[in-house]
Amino acid sequence: MVSLEQAFATLIQAAGPLGTERVPVVRAAGRVAAVDVTAPGPVPAAPRVMMDGYACRAADLAGAGPGRPVRLRLTGRRWAGSAREAADAAAAGGTGGVGPREAWQVSTGALLPPGADVVVPTERARRVRDAAGEWVEVAVPLPAGRHVAPPGEDVLAGQRLVAAGDRITPRRAGLLAAAGIGWVTVWRRPRVLLLATGDELVPAGRGSPGTDPAAVPNSNALTLAAAIASLGLEVETGGIVPDEPAALAAALRRAAASGADVVITTGGVSVGPRDRVARTWLDLGARRLLGRIDVKPGGPFFAGRLGPVWVLGLPGSPASCLAAFEVLVRPFLLRLAGQRTIVRPAVRARLAAPWPKAGDRPRLVWARLDRAGGAVEPLVPSMGRLEAVAGSDALLYHPGRGAAPRPGEAVWALDLEASEDRAWPDWFAPPAVPAGWAREGAAVPGSRAMGGGGPDRPGGDGEPDPGEAARSQPGGTAGPGTAGPGEERLGQPGAGAQPGPADAGRPPAPRTGAPRPGPPVVAVTGRSGSGKTQAAAGLIAQLARQGVRVLAVKHAAHGFDLDRRGSDSQRLAEAGAVAVALIGPEESALRLLRPAGDADGGWGPDPAGPVPARVRPAGAGPLPPASTGTARDGGTAGGDGEAAEGMAHPRASAARPPASGLNPAVPAPGCPHPGDAGASQPDAPGSGAGTGGIAWTGWVDRLVDACQHLLGARPDLVLVEGGAGAGWPEVVVGEAKVPPRAEVVARLRPGFGPRELEAAAAALARWLAAGSGGGGGSRGAEPFREGPRGGCGEGGADRAPRPTAPAPKP
Numbered sequence: 092m093v094s095l096e097q098a099f100a101t102l103i104q105a106a107g108p109l110g111t112e113r114v115p116v117v118r119a120a121g122r123v124a125a126v127d128v129t130a131p132g133p134v135p136a137a138p139r140v141m142m143d144g145y146a147c148r149a150a151d152l153a154g155a156g157p158g159r160p161v162r163l164r165l166t167g168r169r170w171a172g173s174a175r176e177a178a179d180a181a182a183a184g185g186t187g188g189v190g191p192r193e194a195w196q197v198s199t200g201a202l203l204p205p206g207a208d209v210v211v212p213t214e215r216a217r218r219v220r221d222a223a224g225e226w227v228e229v230a231v232p233l234p235a236g237r238h239v240a241p242p243g244e245d246v247l248a249g250q251r252l253v254a255a256g257d258r259i260t261p262r263r264a265g266l267l268a269a270a271g272i273g274w275v276t277v278w279r280r281p282r283v284l285l286l287a288t289g290d291e292l293v294p295a296g297r298g299s300p301g302t303d304p305a306a307v308p309n310s311n312a313l314t315l316a317a318a319i320a321s322l323g324l325e326v327e328t329g330g331i332v333p334d335e336p337a338a339l340a341a342a343l344r345r346a347a348a349s350g351a352d353v354v355i356t357t358g359g360v361s362v363g364p365r366d367r368v369a370r371t372w373l374d375l376g377a378r379r380l381l382g383r384i385d386v387k388p389g390g391p392f393f394a395g396r397l398g399p400v401w402v403l404g405l406p407g408s409p410a411s412c413l414a415a416f417e418v419l420v421r422p423f424l425l426r427l428a429g430q431r432t433i434v435r436p437a438v439r440a441r442l443a444a445p446w447p448k449a450g451d452r453p454r455l456v457w458a459r460l461d462r463a464g465g466a467v468e469p470l471v472p473s474m475g476r477l478e479a480v481a482g483s484d485a486l487l488y489h490p491g492r493g494a495a496p497r498p499g500e501a502v503w504a505l506d507l508e509a510s511e512d513r514a515w516p517d518w519f520a521p522p523a524v525p526a527g528w529a530r531e532g533a534a535v536p537g538s539r540a541m542g543g544g545g546p547d548r549p550g551g552d553g554e555p556d557p558g559e560a561a562r563s564q565p566g567g568t569a570g571p572g573t574a575g576p577g578e579e580r581l582g583q584p585g586a587g588a589q590p591g592p593a594d595a596g597r598p599p600a601p602r603t604g605a606p607r608p609g610p611p612v613v614a615v616t617g618r619s620g621s622g623k624t625q626a627a628a629g630l631i632a633q634l635a636r637q638g639v640r641v642l643a644v645k646h647a648a649h650g651f652d653l654d655r656r657g658s659d660s661q662r663l664a665e666a667g668a669v670a671v672a673l674i675g676p677e678e679s680a681l682r683l684l685r686p687a688g689d690a691d692g693g694w695g696p697d698p699a700g701p702v703p704a705r706v707r708p709a710g711a712g713p714l715p716p717a718s719t720g721t722a723r724d725g726g727t728a729g730g731d732g733e734a735a736e737g738m739a740h741p742r743a744s745a746a747r748p749p750a751s752g753l754n755p756a757v758p759a760p761g762c763p764h765p766g767d768a769g770a771s772q773p774d775a776p777g778s779g780a781g782t783g784g785i786a787w788t789g790w791v792d793r794l795v796d797a798c799q800h801l802l803g804a805r806p807d808l809v810l811v812e813g814g815a816g817a818g819w820p821e822v823v824v825g826e827a828k829v830p831p832r833a834e835v836v837a838r839l840r841p842g843f844g845p846r847e848l849e850a851a852a853a854a855l856a857r858w859l860a861a862g863s864g865g866g867g868g869s870r871g872a873e874p875f876r877e878g879p880r881g882g883c884g885e886g887g888a889d890r891a892p893r894p895t896a897p898a899p900k901p
């Protein structure tokens with residue numbers, strides 16, 4: 092029997108989206124974007140009036156004041172939607188715009204007339220008519236730009252509006268339309284056919300157990316149909332199928348030929364003589380993917396492929412059927428739908444009442460979650476079983492193996508009220524091959540690959556869609572019509588890899604409830620040329636061997652060339668970092684580990700080599716969007732806007748920071764350091780050279796989010812290589828932020844070699860194991876630890892404490 096975790100991995104990693112189609116933006120809401128959609132131009136495209144009033148020149152208002160009104164001649168007007176008056180005025184011998192000491196009457200939404208640079212609201216102006224004509228008197232000096240929206244105020248040109256794999260919400264669809272986008276490439280919606288099996292079943296709403304005790308209303312189908320429809324899939328209920336073998340076989344054969352992508356049955360998957368669903372699918376030629384699962388309820392299960400059709404058998408008992416749906420089938424369907432986030436968050440919650448069952452085997456329990464209090468109450472069997480299912484808003488999971496959890500102990504609670512925001516369930520160890528990481532079209536026998544070529548070409552409607560681009564890779568701008576490998580790097584599900592080798596040897600991932608602290612941040616500092624990169628790569632290699640997922644951050648103060656072979660970032664990636672973030676003065680990039688066996692992509696012969704995920708100018712928009720986890724992750728980041736402010740690159744400051752910018756700020760030399768008071772940077776005083784530093788405000792969280800987003804798992808550790816430090820490489824640890832007050836766990840000496848690195852890694856591992864790092868908990872909220880801890884830096888690494896690690900720049 093497979094575990095729930097294995098079952099999830101098998102199902103999810105075998106599935107991928109079903110191909111793309113183009114839909115007009117008016118029908119895009121609710122669909123899943125198949126490519127990134129970026130703004131073709133700024134919105135507004137030209138300065139726009141934001142108040143009903145008078146457009147004029149700010150210079151003319153300079154002398155205005157109470158009792159000293161400035162008088163402007165009214166020479167034109169312009170309403171929203173009209174730009175003709177300029178031409179009319181020009182034809183009439185006027186200036187064609189607002190001249191000195193002139194004003195035009197304007198309405199909110201109008202284009203700012205040429206020549207004008209400010210709008211005086213109606214309330215602040217007085218209209219005067221005399222023999223010489225019409226005038227406007229203004230008694231307030233208003234600066235240029237007041238009540239005028241500059242181009243790009245709503246949307247910046249090139250800004251990502253929707254990311255591949257995102258469900259397009261109604262508001263996002265509105266945004267696309269506002270940006271002038273007409274058509275969107277989306278993943279095709281899976282078609283689901285539901286069949287209920289069982290002679291005892293009667294259609295829901297007809298027949299009652301009260302009048303016919305043997306009758307069972309087909310309640311599963313209506314629950315499943317509503318739940319699946321709410322995911323944006325097409326769903327059809329195919330009615331009730333008798334248990335009689337020939338009738339069952341005929342019904343399943345018809346279902347498989349119905350054009351559905353997925354046929355889901357309920358009932359008949361257990362071991363009784365009339366439980367023939369799995370057998371019948373196999374007889375019809377289906378290939379089995381999964382059978383019974385080691386979990387209760389929900390254990391009786393079947394998943395297979397019959398030609399291009401996915402066939403799933405859920406148990407009949409509603410509490411089991413719906414539990415299996417929530418933990419397996421729902422994520423699976425979302426994956427077929429192309430959605431990048433397919434799993435709801437689970438939290439660690441305190442058990443508020445006794446565990447209702449023995450703890451000897453893996454169990455799911457319907458429950459009610461007290462989100463504010465972090466407590467959870469199992470509802471079985473305190474109520475009727477079905478009543479409990481209906482009254483639940485959480486599913487508890489206990490993996491079995493030993494004693495049942497006791498009241499007060501923490502259990503995993505899948506929040507059934509939260510929307511999907513992650514790619515892998517919290518309650519399983521991160522997958523060795525991250526979810527969504529499989530290459531599209533990669534061969535899985537019998538799976539419906541992405542037509543071998545990925546997304547369909549845009550439809551033959553001839554509608555241009557200049558706003559859309561799969562701009563995932565530098566130099567390789569895969570258009571919507573090509574199977575850009577970049578798309579899968581966005582975490583696009585593919586029909587791809589089998590579950591990777593289990594996470595053997597990997598220490599359990601930090602498992603914490605919400606709010607979840609960020610992973611610990613470690614810096615390798617040292618003077619230029621001191622061997623920092625060598626030290627960082629060595630540490631990463633050691634940590635990776637122990638199964639620690641390291642996100643390496645390389646501060647490239649002078650910019651970087653992403654594709655340069657032998658670059659530091661490549662060394663870090665090759666050492667075994669799951670991702671390498673490059674933070675440069677003008678752009679940032681995140682490289683992700685490429686799954687083994689995926690050879691193309693131009694990164695050289697190493698099949699496990701990294702690929703560039705994306706590069707964006709610092710001001711131009713986020714790396715992958717911060718998942719909704721960002722706010723919860725809290726700790727170091729403010730809200731999106733705040734963080735974005737803190738992260739705006741000074742050179743991009745003319746442009747507004749994007750609403751959910753991920754780009755860390757890399758202040759230019761001498762720039763005041765943006766960010767919150769606790770922000771610091773790895774550059775120590777004396778690093779001189781004006782390299783600036785990395786502003787920590789929020790962006791570590793965002794990089795971590797990006798990893799979660801793209802790899803389906805959070806890194807266990809963030810390792811920053813950068814900053815001058817004292818001299819020779821030092822391994823500096825801090826909490827969520829790198830110094831000012833951090834401790835040095837290891838210091839390497841000139842000529843350090845593998846032995847010294849090993850010792851440094853061991854010192855770091857001890858620090859992590861001591862609870863300062865790796866284990867989660869409340870770490871993220873703690874201040875920096877001051878001073879050294881015992882036992883650090885043994886062996887080849889220097890033990891010398893360094894009580895004052897790099898101090899913050901003023």
Ligand SMILES: Nc1nc2c(c(=O)[nH]1)N[C@H]1C(S)=C(S)[C@@H](COP(=O)(O)OP(=O)(O)OC[C@H]3O[C@@H](n4cnc5c(N)ncnc54)[C@H](O)[C@@H]3O)O[C@H]1N2
Pocket residue numbers: 287288289291292307308309310311312357358359360361362363366388389390391405406407408409411
């Ligand atoms: N000897 C064993 N018997 C059973 C085992 C076992 O391990 N050994 N497993 C039990 C478990 S656990 C479950 S769960 C059920 C699953 O059985 P089936 O999937 O074969 O489902 P049915 O037998 O057809 O029905 C079970 C139950 O659910 C009712 N039902 C069925 N369909 C619907 C529907 N569409 N709407 C509402 N209710 C439905 C049905 O009337 C039965 O009462 O097997 C155990 N047996």
Ligand code: MOO
Pocket residue numbers: 386387388389390391406408410411412
């Ligand atoms: O596990 Mo069955 O699925 O207990 O009700």
